[in-house]
Amino acid sequence: MSAPSSTLPDHHACEQARLSRDARFDGLFFTAVTSTRIYCRPVCPAPSPKAANVRYYANAAAAEADGFRPCLRCRPELAPGHPAWHPGEHVVARALKLIDGGALAEGSLEGLAGRVGVGARQLRRLFVEHLGAPPLRVHTTRRLLFAKQLLTETALPVTEVALASGFGSLRRFNAAFTQANRIAPRELRRRPHAGQDGDALVLRLGYRPPYDFDGVLDFLRSRALxxxxxxxxxxxxxxxxxxxxxxWLRLSAWPDGEHALKLELHGPQSAQLLPLVTRLRRMFDLDAEPRAIAATLGAGGVLAPLLRKRPGLRLPSGWDGFEIAVRAVLGQQVSVAAARTLASRTVQRFGTPLATPVLPGLERLFPTPAQLADADLSQIGVVRARAQTIRGIAQALLDGRADFRPEQPLEEFVERWTALHGIGEWTAHYMAMRALGHPDAFPAADLILRRAATGGTGELSTRTLTKMAQAWRPWRAYAVIHLWRSTADRAEAAKADDTQPDHAAKRGKRR
Structure with missing residues (x-):
């Protein structure tokens, strides 16, 4: 897939967004001011600088590569991620997913380049061409911005902040942070911060509005284990x-209508913090750009009224790839409720009990591939064919025949997984949608989907729906969520109608 022609909105759009502090553009570009050598988010509350002193950058790494430091007022570390590369399978898009997953924290640039099939020199050239900064600069900026958030919002000791942001040496962390921010970590720590809520470490996870958090919770609630x-x-x-x-963690809406979720973390190890935040941002789809999605899906047809009704609906993915794979197989040709029942039995029978339950009702971990590779699932009501498929998935993950690597193209992912016994196109695309958060995954054979695509008046064939969905690329997974939600909305409306008093009949009786 080709690279986006530009990751920066045109100059006029940037100017308008900056002057109006339009939150829909938060994270899509950064404003650098040449007179102060500071870069800001477009929503920065500071007085607007003169246009002659403004430069625009598509990402924070590019601004820092040109010698600008992050604003202490609008805090660029809180901006949502740039979504331009999210739907793509270009080399840069795949490498960015790996960087987000910590590839350069644990490995080399050469290793990263090898995983996306190019040389290190070529990868560096592509990053500079498309992002304005090389891979190591992107990686370092990401770590330093996360460290800045921890220093500003928590009471973690500086040594723990260094470890949490991927620095093995406090000396190297202090030097890198001071160079990027023109202020030492301990000096920043002396400024007021949000602190902690009891024994919880509290962080803001920003998003671009609109964001239908209630819709995400509804989706996850019906599937909660x-x-x-x-x-x-x-x-x-x-x-x-x-x-x-x-x-344990709790994720809720940030108070006072701020465009952020409130993450409360209890008992995490420092090295877990950045991976946890990265996982939750994917799981709750916090880096999506609703405008771009709506421009494609809302152009007309069956999706247009659904986009108008729920413009902030997102793509909820899952906590863990293996967990989603098991649940996908358990959900083959059964209802969501039935699949949840079987998944709950799997957890209770084969999951790992915690040494000490963290809360009432939270006392287990989902079973690992090793725990299910030879498990007798028939004892909890799983039919033989699906039990065999689940054991096959577990074994394939253990021996490396299948995986959930974020950089693999959708077609490659589907091909590898459908090579396993019991995994068809529907299951593979569902797994790509919910395990990888892939925005173009599309389980076209889904019966509810084929009915919803007619507006509830009939049923399309898989082939017809697949052809129709070509116009929805690269956001087909969002179309799935909207169509599934429309089915639920119609069911709720019908149920409400059934429970309403028959006013006409009553009026007739009175007459």
Whole structure:
């Protein structure tokens, strides 16, 4: 797939967004001011600088590469990620996914380049051409901005902040942070910060509006696994490992209508912090750009009224690839409720009990591939064919025949997974959608989807729906979520109608 022609909005759009502080453009570009050598988010509340002193950059790494430092007022570390590369399978897009996953924290530039099939020199050239900064600069900026957030919002010791942001040496962290921010970490720590909420470490996870958090919670609530996660009307709560020293988290809306979610972390190890935040940003689809999605899906046809009704609907993915794969197989040709029942039994029978439950109702971890590779699932009601498929998935993950690497193209992912016994196109695309958060995954054979695409008046064939969905690329997974949601909305409306008093009949009786 070709690279985006530009990752920066045109100059006029940037000017308008900057002057109006339009939150829809937050993270899509940064404003650098030559007179102060500071770069800001377009929503910065500071007085607008003179246009002659403004430069625009598509990302923070490019601004820092040109010698600008992040604003202490609008805090660029809180901006959502840039989505331009999210739907693509270009070399840069795939490499960015790996960097987000910590590839350069654990490996070399040569290793990163090898994973996306190019040489290190070519990868560097492509990054500079398309992003304005080389891979190592992108990686370092990401770590330093996360460190800045931890220093500003938490009471973590500076040594723990250095470790959490991927620096093995406090000396190297201090030097890198001071060079990028023109202020030492301990000096920044002396400024007021949000602190902690009881024993919780609290962080903001920003997004671009509109964002339908209630819609995401509704989707996850119907699939929540007792013992592992809880979803109420206001928040998502989950336990995470290791079993010997577990932690738990709660994600809710940030108070006062700020465009952010509130993450409360209890008991995480410092090295877990950045991977946890990265995982949650993917799971709750916090880096999407609703304008770009709506421009494609809302152009006309069955999706247009759905986009108008729920413009902020997002693509909820899952916590773990193996967990989603098991649940996808359990959900083959059964209802969401039936699949959830079987998944809950799997957790209770084969999941790892925590040494100490973190909260009432949160006392287990989902079973690992090793735990299910030879498990007898018939004892919990799983039919033989699906039990065999689940054991096959577990074994394929253990021996490397299949995986959830974020950089693999959609077609490659589907091809590898459908080579396994019991995995068809529907299951593979569902896994890509929910395990990878792939925006173009499309389980076209889904019966509910084929009915919803007619507006509830009939049923399309898989071939017809696949052809129709070509116009929705590269956002077909968002079309799936909107169509599934429209089915639920119609069911809720019908149920409400059934429970309403028959006013006409009553009026007739009175007459």
């Amino acid at each position: 007792p013992g592992i996660e809880q979803v109420d009307a206001n928040a998502y709560t989950r336990v995470f490992g290791p079993a010997e020293a577990p932690g």
